[in-house]
Amino acid sequence: MITLYGSPLSGNTHKIRMALAFLGLPWDERLTDAAARQSDAFRALTPMTQIPLYVESDFTLRDSQAILAYLAARHRPGEWDGDSPEERGQVALWLSHAANEIANGPATLRLARKFGLAIFEDHAAAVTARILPVIEAHLEGRDWLAGDRLTIADMAASPYLALMGDAGLDLDDWPAIRDWTRRIAALPLFPEMPGWASEGAA
């Protein structure tokens, strides 16, 4: 049995919900809000006290990119994490961007705008301004971030870009990113996420 500690509006949690839904795996999602994350019980499970946290039998793993890498290696090796060394490198590149620039840029701006958290505003804005044009240019003329199909690169990078409206940004300013997030949302078994529009949406 898989237990996923997360919260409904967490984009990082949604990365894992997407992977589990696409895999057709059942999971038990345990609501872990800010107060629960500071509890001693949760700290004993994960020293960073962050969600998502993935538990399967006696295996525990934190960090959304790491959980995606585990699920790919376990259930879709090659297809989801790169079927050549070159593709493995490309997938890893987008996991880095998801862990760094996307997390510290648009995801952090969303924490302030949607949830009222205190952030280092100028830092988050600078990171956002730096990464969005790079992603937009990369997605012009291609359907997926790495290779010719959905990989964990797309699952790791897409939530906080699809939800950039929550961060005070306009997805229509970035049409290649917008079309790609809608392409992902139109995939069979995609789990709904408030604020994430699918391809057919107006």
Place this chain on the structure above:
Amino acid sequence: MITLYGSPLSGNTHKIRMALAFLGLPWDERLTDAAARQSDAFRALTPMTQIPLYVESDFTLRDSQAILAYLAARHRPGEWDGDSPEERGQVALWLSHAANEIANGPATLRLARKFGLAIFEDHAAAVTARILPVIEAHLEGRDWLAGDRLTIADMAASPYLALMGDAGLDLDDWPAIRDWTRRIAALPLFPEMPGWASEGAA
């Protein structure tokens, strides 16, 4: 032929130097300083204009974690990037920490202290204070970050921790991290890096 765009004091470049040296592969290192990184020629090679940049025949890859993932998949699959799905997840976790907390914490503090760059000081200090105790606790009683041997997790995470003295931090405050960085520096073929002490050092 492998071309590595980098600079001698770049910890990110050193991650790749370590991997190539351990693999016994020859490479051509091209000094790419701040001015060279802003040139149109370099921007045409990599939109983030960051080092290291790895070029091998017609394959180009940016991001030190991604380059390590490529080298592991190409030359040491399993051994360097995890020989089970669980280990793949653990290695990916430390690539995330290297791309995010270590880069935005101690590595960024070093940019200010050693090179005089303007940084978001409070942000870098907060990230550093959050990640160092987690790494120290993880390394207490173990020799390597993931699994029972050197992996790309160690190569990705170690340089900016070994060099924390350049960032105004004291490695002796973190004995498990210190001993691990010296363990790595004592490995056969380890390439020297100014400021990185080996196990035998006083």
